[in-house]
Amino acid sequence: MTTPPSPPDAPDPLDRITAQWNAVRPELDTVPMAIFGRIYRIAKAVGDRMEKEYGRYGISRGEFDVLATLRRAGEPYTLSPRELSSALLLTTGGMTGRLDKLERGGLVERSPDPHDRRGLRVTLTEQGLTLLHEAVGAGLAVQKAALGTMDDAQAAQLSDLLRQLLSSSEQL
Numbered sequence: 001m002t003t004p005p006s007p008p009d010a011p012d013p014l015d016r017i018t019a020q021w022n023a024v025r026p027e028l029d030t031v032p033m034a035i036f037g038r039i040y041r042i043a044k045a046v047g048d049r050m051e052k053e054y055g056r057y058g059i060s061r062g063e064f065d066v067l068a069t070l071r072r073a074g075e076p077y078t079l080s081p082r083e084l085s086s087a088l089l090l091t092t093g094g095m096t097g098r099l100d101k102l103e104r105g106g107l108v109e110r111s112p113d114p115h116d117r118r119g120l121r122v123t124l125t126e127q128g129l130t131l132l133h134e135a136v137g138a139g140l141a142v143q144k145a146a147l148g149t150m151d152d153a154q155a156a157q158l159s160d161l162l163r164q165l166l167s168s169s170e171q172l
Helices: 013-024 031-055 061-072 081-088 092-104 126-146 152-170
Strands: 108-113 116-124
Touching: 013 031, 031 061, 031 126, 061 081, 061 092, 061 108, 061 116, 061 126, 081 092, 081 116, 092 108, 116 126
Parallel strands: none
Antiparallel strands: 108 116
């Protein structure tokens, strides 16, 4: 049995944490603590739910990311392992493990690079493409549900604000 969601303005654990800090250190501005605490909790909760959803398709979030990157590359849905590693900010060792599992599952194929004797190409198979199209819809449904009671304008505003926050955070 799931518990019903709290009203959007109901106090949450971050309100209690910041109230405790405000009581013992009233000179501190705890708004950033509340913001980043909520971002962390949202990312964890939605990430866990998406991992579970992708698990229904026999893949992890990391493996989904590989399939999605190949799909977004456009036809023929082929990239080198190095291009995949770069796009996903992974080491080549981390990428190899993902590719091994995806290849065993028939979701990708590795083949020699026709332009580089030492290189490989990774291609999304028809089975991988079909699975990805189902999994991306399921993942988006989880994300949409997480937005809860927000209307489209609120969601767009949140996206814009988070883009600003991400930009300033990456410049630290």
